[in-house]
Every structure is written in C-alpha cells, then in structure tokens.
Amino acid sequence: MRYLHIEQARLIDPSQNIDTVTDLYVAEGRIKAIGRKPESGVVEESIDGRGQWLIPGLIDLGGHLAEPGFAQKGAIASETYAACSSGFTHVCALPDTKPVVDNSAIVQQILEKAQQARFAHVLPLGALTPDLAGEQISSMAALQEAGCVALSNARRPFKNSYVLRRVLEYAATYDILVFLAPDDVSLSASGSMHEGPVATRMGIPGIPRTAETIALAQMLLLIEQTGVRAHISQISCARSLVMLRQAREAGMSITADTPLANLIYTDESVTGYNSLYKVFPPLRTEVDRQALLAAVNAGELAISSNHRPHDVAGKKTTFIDAEPGMSMFDGFLPLAMQLVDKGELTEEAFISAVSTVPAEVLGMEHGLKEGSLFNAALIDPAQERCFRRSHLLSQGRNSPVAGMTLKGAASAVFVDGRRVI
Amino acid sequence: MSLPNVEQVLNELAQNLNRYLQEQDIEQPLLIGIRTGGVWVAERLQQILKIEESGSLDISFYRDDFTRKGLHPQVQGSDLPDTVEDRHIVLVDDVIMSGRTIRAGMNELFDYGRPASITLVCLLDIGRRELPIQPDLCGAKLSLSEDELIKLSGPQPLTITLA
C-alpha cells in the first residue's frame, strides 16, 4: 500500500464535530487512517499541513457552468477548474444552459464533459419544467436516472400555483429533491437591483423584497401541501429567513442557501453603475446581509456560489442592459476567508455551510472518516494569491477579485483521492 | 521706472478725447469699455465728460486662445444697448499690449451691428504688439522689461502697479 501522508494539518470536520491537528493517510482514493500510522505500507508522498486547514471538499449547491450553449462565457472544463482552485470538489450545475437540461441526453453530455475535464465532480441539476418554461412537467424520472441529483427551476417562474403544485406532486412521487429559487416575476421583471434608497438615487428600477418573499410563501405552502423534499435556493432577504424559521418550527423539513456575494456586498456596491454588481438575487441592504450572516453562523443556511461567468460584452454596457451574474469560483475561498478573518463568520460555521450542510441537503456521504473517499481541500489561511486578470481560471471576465491580492488559498485539493490542485 | 499718476493721466486723456470728438463732429458717442479694466476707465471718462450712453463688452467668447486656455471662469456677459448700428463707438481698454483683446472686442461689436466708426482709447500702451492695431488716443506709453507686467486695480481708487 502506497500512501499519501498529510502531516499535522488542522483537520476540521463539522459533521463529526472534529477540530484537531492530526495526521491523515490516503491510498487507493480513500482515507485509510486518521491520527494513527497505518499498520503496513509505505509513504509515497508527504504534504506538510502545518498551519493549514484540512477540510472536506466544498460542495456548491448552485453554479452556472456555461456549457452547453455559452461557449464565449465558459466551459465545464474551465469552470470546474476554477471551482477546484477554491476548494470545491463537487458543483451542482444549474440547468439554464442552451439547450436547457431537460432531457437525459444533455445530462449525459454534461457528465461526460466533466469526466474528461477531471476536475470537480459535476452534479447536474435537471429542469423541473421543459425548457424551464414553467408550464408542463419535465421527464423527471428520466432525468433522475440519467444522473441529476435534484431538479431546479433556475429562478424561472411557474405559470401559476396550479402548475407549481402539480410539478411538486410529481417530483414527490419519485422522492426527487427539488431546488426552488423564489422570484415573483411580476414584481421583479422591471428591476435591475434592490429597490431602496440607492436605487432611488440612481434612478434604477428596483426589485422589492416582496418579489422573493411572496414567491417563497407560495413555495413553502405548496411544499407543505405536496410533501415534496425541497431546498430553497439563493435567499437574499432577512424576511425570508423568518419565514423559513417559522416553517421549520411548524415541523417542515426545509433547507436553504444564500449566495456568497450576498454575504459580502450590499446595494451600495452598485454606486457608480458598476455592472459587476448586477446579480440576481440582487444585493440587498446591510440589514439583510447581517441577518444572512447570523443564519449561516447559526447553522441554518448553506452558502452557494451563484457562479455565473460572462464575457466582456455581457457586462460592458449600461447597468440596466448588463447581464446579471458574478464569476465567483476564482475568488470564492479568499472572499469567504475575509468574512472569517473579520469575525463575521465563525470558522466552523463557514466550513459547515460550504460542505457539511450541502452534503446533508444532497444526502451525500461526505466527511473525513476512515474508509471514505478522499474529497478534501488543504487550505492555507495565510497564503496570498494575486488574481491577475489574464490568469483567472474561469473564462468569466466578471470576477470581483480581478486585479486583487487576497489571503486564503487552497494549497491542495483532492477529488476522490486524486490531487487536482 | 516710475509709474505715472493715474488721475493725472485720466484727466489729460479725457480732455484729449473731448477735443477729438469735437474735431470729428461726433455728437452722440457710445462709450464701451472692455471688461474689466476697460469698464472702470470708461466709467471715469463718462463721469468726467458727462457722456450719456455707455456699455460694456465681455470678450470671453471671442478670444483666440480657447484651445490653449479654455473658458475664463468668471464670464459676466456683455451689456450693450439694443444696437450698435450706425453708432460712433468709443472703445475703451485699460492696457493695450498684443492687440488681441481689441481684435476680439471689434469682432464682437460687429456681431451686434455695423457701427459708423470706432475710436480706440487706451489708458496705457505697453508696446509688444502682435497685431497691427494702434489706439487713436492713449494716456501714457510705458516700456517694461521682458518679465514685467502692469496691473490696474479699481474701480475706486484706480491704481497701477507693476507685477
């Protein structure tokens, strides 16, 4: 047996309540020993983990990989590589590609591309309705069989409550997990940013909080009625958290995530009409940001990337005309580490929110245990990285860290025991 | 070099102007001062000679150095009677040097109408002409060294200083 030995790293695994400096041995893609030397075999490679964190690989509950259909913005290979650089070992791929992921052939295509690229695992999210049009039920069983871990509406509207009810009922038949991003399009369609004082000053039509909370109310009630397994994607408002808490108190088993950008930035970032900060769900106020941070710290909320790469043309225009989205994979780790550094997130809450909770949502085996597949990231909180525009790994030209030097880098990332970073 | 006494020079200039106007048979002159120094001088001349009509000219929009210097920040605008058509104008400036200010002033006057005549009156002539323009009447001639400039302060009292 030939081992990879990671020496004296701080092993942090919230799923087992472990936070200790120890040794770890990997062979044949699996963890063979933790905190003790394996009985037989030889150490082939040794990594000095001193001063670094060894955590379960990050799992993204929603990122856009731009393939198929958006070749000028990105590809599965480049985007999964970028994701790995921030410690992701698994990425749920949003289905709003071209064509939409509403049939098994496309799911297969995506899985093949991901395997060829050999970076992070891609967990395809299928579309709940054909073409994400919100009108009919997609071939859910087929999508599940083809490899979709869940089905999503990708923030697109449903024609009405009747259709949403039937879609959820059908999904519940096969015990399919649904990811629902709440957005009432009649309230949000004309807006480009959070409706508030900043939008008023800048004359930009706004998206009120009720665009999210009204849709969320509809979703929660229908989830309750149909009994479907559901996860709420991309929450941006404090009020939504209150509604989710109430639903849990009433006995509903419901999970949710928020994009990292909404934990860092607010609507003030839009000042100057910087289209980089045009994202959906929109960046809301400091009050919302603080509430989201508190929820993550309380273990109630996972963090997703909401990664969405764009080419220059997509963003180099007026704010209102610009395409929404931020390229988050390259800078995800250092940006999140800044929150930890500033004390806005605890170390444990952060790691839990990006690996433990997403694993629970997906019902995945994930964690640093003897016998498990080795999906992990070795993170050096002190290592600085310079994110030169020409050297970003994602093809997206809309990264918030372009040109910056930030602390907190993954010095090594392992997918199924294979080192990819 | 000693600077002349402004009051003295002004009074002499006023008398000379009076005689000139009589010689030229100009009964209703229109006294126009170029901002800002020329306006002060024109006002004093108006007081002394009791000329009825006057106006002021702001040449900011007619200067030839917009490309080099941009627009002067304190544009005040010109203030002229309705028309200068067929009028005998006495154009007054405090100091004549290159002649460009007068050129701009005349161009502007002609955009207001066609005067019958223009008589150029300057308080001081410090030479260094760049254009073929000379005053009809001049208070005093000075010759300054290359880096010296003259400055008129006013309106009360009117004083000349070397800068």
Add this chain to the structure above:
Amino acid sequence: MIINPCNVQLTADGRLKHFLTTEGLSKALLTEILDTADSFISTQEREIKKVPLLRGKTVVNLFFENSTRTRSTFELAAKRLSADILNLDIARSATSKGETLMDTLWNLEAMYSDVFVVRHADSGAAHFIAEQVTPNVAIINAGDGRHAHPTQAMLDMLTIRRHKGSIEGKVVAVVGDILHSRVARSQIHALNTLGAAEVRVIGPRTLLPRDIGGLGCKVFYKLEDGLKDCDVVIMLRLQKERMQDALLPSGSEFYKRYGLTVDKLKLAKPDAIVMHPGPINRGVEIESTVADGAQSVILNQVSYGIAVRMAVMAMAMSGQQQERNERAQAQGEL
C-alpha cells in the same frame, strides 16, 4: 460608503469636463453654470446670435431615445457656439440591428468629435459612456432613464433665479410623476445645493418612490398641503402610459387631485411662479388659464434652455481642453 459617482465629471482641479448630473456638484460650480448661461442670454437677444467660441468643433447628438424638443435645443445651442453638429438617432440605426453600445461608441470615436450629447433610456448610460469614451470628448447628459436631466434642471434654476432673484431661501414644490422623472431628481439636487429653504415633492403614492425623502425633500400626498406658501411650483408632465401601468386610474382623477388650477395656485404665495419642463398636458397637470397666466414662466424656460446648453457645452469643452493641455505638457516633460 457611497463613492461619489460625480467625480468622473470633474477635472483634477474641479472644473467641469462632462455634464452628467447635478448631484455632487458644488454651489460654486452650479453658480458658474448659471452665470455663464446668463451671459449667453444677452447674445441670444441680438441680431447675430452666434459666438465663435466652438468654431471648428464637432458636436454629436447621440439620441438613443427620441426627443425632437431636447435635440433641437441642443442643436441650436451648438450652432450658436459656431460648432458643427451631427444628429444621430440611434433608435433607428445601428443598435437596432444589434450593434452593441461599445461598438457604436468606437465607430463614433473614429469620427473625431468633441462633444457627445447623449440621451438614453437606461439610467447610468451617460456615466457609462463618459467612463468608456476616449479622453478629450465631453459628454453632456440629455437625460438617462429616470436618473438625471441636468441641463433641464439648470435651466429651471436659471428661470427661478431670473424671476425670483435667487434660489436661496425659496420654497419649491415639484408636482407629479416623480417616480419616473429624471428632471425631478436633478432639480432636487440642484435646489438643495443652491440653498432652497425647502424642496417639496407632491403626488400620489404610486408615483413617489418610497425613499425619495432621502434625496433631500419633503413628501406630500395632498396638493393643498404641499402648495401652501410656495415660491415656485414646478409641474411635471404626466405620460399617458402611466394609466396603462396600473399607476393611476385616469387623467381626470389626477387633474382633480393634483392639477394646478387657478384656485389651487392661490394657496401658494401671491408672487409664486409656475414652471413646467414641457410639453404641457392642458387639463391633466395644469389648467390652461394658469399655463397662459401671469405667473407662468413656462415659455421663458425654453429660451433659457438654449443659453444653459451653450454654457455647459462651452464649460465642458473648456475643461477637456485643459486636461488635454496638461496631458500634453506632462508628456512633453517626460
């Protein structure tokens, strides 16, 4: 932390090089614009209305949104500065064929123009263009979305100054569709900077953004309350589309509640002036008798508009010129 987005308008020493918004400009600078405009008014009243100031310069009217009025006043203003003018109605040309905004700009830059007058449906468009365009081109915002219409606001300020002596200490009411109004926002900033005692916005809740008070004004939902003792009443135009967008029931109900009639006007000060950016909707915002009455200065606003536009074009060109000279000097010295 709000980064002042207005810095892009100014040169290093605080002179105007683009005119994008009244927000963030100093009282001194706004006053300079008014003073310069005043001096242009006198040139408009004589036989030869041209001054040679911008002779040889090219002004391009870049209108992504139609507006014959505003465009013609800018055209006239440019001509009276002796500039050459080119009118581009982009609404009907390249971008409707799919050309991006950037490509349109690059093509225009190849024509070596000095001033772009820009009107666009997207808020922030003028800022975007000012940031992207090659140096030495002055951008004048002729209206971007619902964000700003700074030349209109300045001509309104000039009107108030000319008819009421100054803006200092005055109570000014802006009535109507504030939500969609770029003029109103620009007016509020200018009025506050120039020392108005109180700026009031009056309209139904559907037409007043919730956070508008944060821009520095007092909100009234009843015309009678808001008009009391005003020195200036500015009526905004109500567009017919508002009735279709579930914002208002009808023009007649609006008129009943918010229309400026002879009786309502009596609530303001007896020497109050009535203004309107135009075009007016008689019987919707304003009673004909008031629009044509002694207190109305609506027609004067139009002539002041040309002078104000001449002033900002001259000042912005001047600022650009200075920057170019400084740059050339710096390069020469290297």
